[in-house]
Amino acid sequence: MRKKKVAGLFASLMLAGGVMAGCGSANTSGSADGGGKGGTIKIGANLELSGGVASYGESIKEGIDLALDEINKNGVNGKKLELVTVDNKSDASEATNGAIKLISQDKVSAIIGAATSTDTLAQVQIAHDNKVPIITPTGTNPTVTVKDGKLNDFAFRTCFIDPFQGTVAANFAANTLNVKKAAILIDSSSDYSKGLAASFKDSLKKDGGDVVSEEAYVAKDTDFHAQLTRIKAQNPAFVFIPGYYQEVGLIVKQARELGLNVPMMGADGWDSPTLVQLAGKSALNNTFITNHYSSGDADQKVQAFVKAFQAKYNGKSPDAFNALGYDSVYFLADAIKRAGSSDPQKIQKALAETNGLQLVTGVMKLDKNHDPIKSAVILEYKDGVQTFKTKVNPE
Amino acid sequence: MEQLIQQLVNGISLGSIYALIALGYTMVYGIVKLINFAHGDVFMVGAFIGFYCISIFHLGFFPALLISMAACAIFGVLIERIAYKPLRNATRIAALITAIGVSLFIEYGTIYLRGAQPEAYPNTVPLHDLKIFGVVISGQSILILGVSIILMILLQFIVHRTKIGKAMRAVSHDMDAAKLMGINVNNTISATFAIGSALAGAAGVIFGMYYTTIDPLMGIIPGLKAFVAAVLGGIGIIPGAMTGGLLLGVIESLVSAAGFSLWRDGVAFVVLILILLLRPAGLFGKNVKEKV
Numbered sequence: 042m043r044k045k046k047v048a049g050l051f052a053s054l055m056l057a058g059g060v061m062a063g064c065g066s067a068n069t070s071g072s073a074d075g076g077g078k079g080g081t082i083k084i085g086a087n088l089e090l091s092g093g094v095a096s097y098g099e100s101i102k103e104g105i106d107l108a109l110d111e112i113n114k115n116g117v118n119g120k121k122l123e124l125v126t127v128d129n130k131s132d133a134s135e136a137t138n139g140a141i142k143l144i145s146q147d148k149v150s151a152i153i154g155a156a157t158s159t160d161t162l163a164q165v166q167i168a169h170d171n172k173v174p175i176i177t178p179t180g181t182n183p184t185v186t187v188k189d190g191k192l193n194d195f196a197f198r199t200c201f202i203d204p205f206q207g208t209v210a211a212n213f214a215a216n217t218l219n220v221k222k223a224a225i226l227i228d229s230s231s232d233y234s235k236g237l238a239a240s241f242k243d244s245l246k247k248d249g250g251d252v253v254s255e256e257a258y259v260a261k262d263t264d265f266h267a268q269l270t271r272i273k274a275q276n277p278a279f280v281f282i283p284g285y286y287q288e289v290g291l292i293v294k295q296a297r298e299l300g301l302n303v304p305m306m307g308a309d310g311w312d313s314p315t316l317v318q319l320a321g322k323s324a325l326n327n328t329f330i331t332n333h334y335s336s337g338d339a340d341q342k343v344q345a346f347v348k349a350f351q352a353k354y355n356g357k358s359p360d361a362f363n364a365l366g367y368d369s370v371y372f373l374a375d376a377i378k379r380a381g382s383s384d385p386q387k388i389q390k391a392l393a394e395t396n397g398l399q400l401v402t403g404v405m406k407l408d409k410n411h412d413p414i415k416s417a418v419i420l421e422y423k424d425g426v427q428t429f430k431t432k433v434n435p436e
Numbered sequence: 437m438e439q440l441i442q443q444l445v446n447g448i449s450l451g452s453i454y455a456l457i458a459l460g461y462t463m464v465y466g467i468v469k470l471i472n473f474a475h476g477d478v479f480m481v482g483a484f485i486g487f488y489c490i491s492i493f494h495l496g497f498f499p500a501l502l503i504s505m506a507a508c509a510i511f512g513v514l515i516e517r518i519a520y521k522p523l524r525n526a527t528r529i530a531a532l533i534t535a536i537g538v539s540l541f542i543e544y545g546t547i548y549l550r551g552a553q554p555e556a557y558p559n560t561v562p563l564h565d566l567k568i569f570g571v572v573i574s575g576q577s578i579l580i581l582g583v584s585i586i587l588m589i590l591l592q593f594i595v596h597r598t599k600i601g602k603a604m605r606a607v608s609h610d611m612d613a614a615k616l617m618g619i620n621v622n623n624t625i626s627a628t629f630a631i632g633s634a635l636a637g638a639a640g641v642i643f644g645m646y647y648t649t650i651d652p653l654m655g656i657i658p659g660l661k662a663f664v665a666a667v668l669g670g671i672g673i674i675p676g677a678m679t680g681g682l683l684l685g686v687i688e689s690l691v692s693a694a695g696f697s698l699w700r701d702g703v704a705f706v707v708l709i710l711i712l713l714l715r716p717a718g719l720f721g722k723n724v725k726e727k728v
Binding site: 091092093095096130131229256257258259261263264266267268270271273274287290291294298299300315318319321 | 439442443446447449450547551552553554556559565567572574647648649651654657688689692693695697698700
């Protein structure tokens with residue numbers, strides 16, 4: 042009896058093994074040229090299409106689709122780019138699963154995504170192990186490309202990094218708004234928020250200001266009255282809130298309700314139409330953000346992009362996430378062109394050598410850490426609409 | 437001083453929402469001795485029904501509130517009939533596990549139907565904020581507290597002055613004896629779920645108005661906090677749930693006021709553990725001797 046069982050188990054294992062081997066060989070034959078069949082090159086998109094920051098993922102996807110439409114008119118090296126999209130549900134473990142699926146099942150040549158630093162970091166190790174480059178359009182945390190002084194050679198980004206954004210915000214507060222006493226409200230569950238707060242604090246001190254109150258919350262909180270009451274008691278002239286739109290919208294609304302009417306400022310995490318719905322138009326007056334791009338910028342390249350975007354999406358004005366999603370595809374297509382191949386490792390090399398590529402969000406030049414050296418813009422909310430205030434170049 | 441009063445006001449607004457959810461919790465427990473973990477999700481469903489009433493059918497706040505309460509009452513009865521009634525004579529732990537299952541089913545069913553993205557509540561009641569000596573009391577928090585108190589008084593009236601209330605009290609006292617005296621136990625329990633769920637629905641709409649953002653998983657934390665509030669006041673006791681909710685809201689605000697905002701949720705559960713250790717019957721509970 043027992044022997045029979047063991048034999049049966051063995052036989053079934055053999056069968057399963059056979060099936061798997063069959064699968065494997067079928068796949069490898071399809072990817073002899075490094076991905077895609079016939080005249081296409083497969084690229085993956087691993088984005089937050091649902092969940093807490095779904096608005097980012099959707100915006101990036103719109104930008105990607107527009108860029109693909111344009112590029113595929115002529116193709117890259119005679120081949121069309123084919124997009125395979127996975128939804129990571131704004132969740133780091135889902136982002137990991139998505140990256141594994143794109144690389145092992147779909148055999149993509151490169152991955153665009155994710156939108157947030159946390160979800161991007163969840164893919165970095167997989168990208169490295171499988172030697173497939175990933176490009177995050179909007180993951181601004183420094184550790185995406187460099188961890189403990191070691192370069193993540195397969196990770197790239199299209200945006201600038203957090204310390205730069207925090208510094209720009211502090212300079213703006215100190216020099217333009219003449220702020221001496223500022224308060225910070227940090228999302229302590231987000232590396233993005235903590236990183237921005239740290240660089241803001243350092244820069245403001247250098248500019249002769251001081252942070253008089255530092256409060257914290259965690260993602261998914263809905264009641265911020267207690268922290269805001271404490272901030273108000275310190276009488277700051279300015280509040281810096283480096284968070285994501287879902288909480289920031291409520292914070293701004295509740296702050297105005299409590300009579301905290303000083304200017305407030307955030308970064309690209311605020312950039313979502315949902316923010317305006319949550320906070321209300323009037324509450325957002327006298328708030329500022331640092332961002333990658335503004336559709337109000339008079340630059341010719343920007344205006345051409347705005348026109349093309351509005352033609353495709355019923356007159357909708359593109360935001361920074363649209364622009365960075367769009368630029369990420371051009372960043373990748375340029376590298377594929379120079380690599381002359383769809384081989385992920387050759388693309389990785391070409392990406393790292395990018396220098397002086399003209400994009401909508403500025404001129405792309407990578408430093409030794411794979412971080413683009415680009416300019417930032419400062420936007421002000423006026424009755425719920427972002428208006429272009431000024432452009433800040435890196436020193 | 438001004439800051440302290442402001443924090444108390446903040447706490448009472450937060451606490452009134454906990455209290456409204458806790459009322460439903462405590463009623464259901466009082467009658468059928470079931471901790472209905474799906475209660476927080478009925479609260480979420482109520483918030484969404486209210487949201488769709490306002491944003492799609494352009495109804496005002498009060499019609500939306502009433503429709504949401506009615507829909508949640510039906511929803512609550514359905515949950516009871518489908519999930520809990522077959523288990524009425526099963527062990528307490530089987531019913532508890534079912535309740536957790538129902539809760540997950542509602543949460544992920546909602547995500548399946550409409551996605552997980554959060555929604556912003558439209559502001560329909562333009563309320564004026566009250567300013568007294570520098571303390572700001574928002575119109576909405578007064579509305580919340582008002583609605584909570586009115587619903588609690590209504591509930592006390594139903595339980596103590598009406599026929600169905602009498603039946604509820606009888607069933608809670610001894611289900612079998614009530615049956616022998618000709619009380620329709622099934623209908624009484626359904627009525628309990630209907631009233632409890634209607635309260636949760638009301639809390640959902642009010643929560644949406646006050647905190648602007650709703651999503652399919654919004655019921656989890658308020659649901660747990662309301663459970664703590666119900667235990668704090670003495671589970672099964674209606675004024676206890678109200679007091680427990682307000683107290684918990686104030687405790688949380690004071691913890692934040694002392695500068696420990698990140699410990700706020702932790703403290704709520706420390707309160708639960710302390711009350712279970714020191715006074716398991718709750719603040720309003722008496723030690724009832726078992727009849728022989």
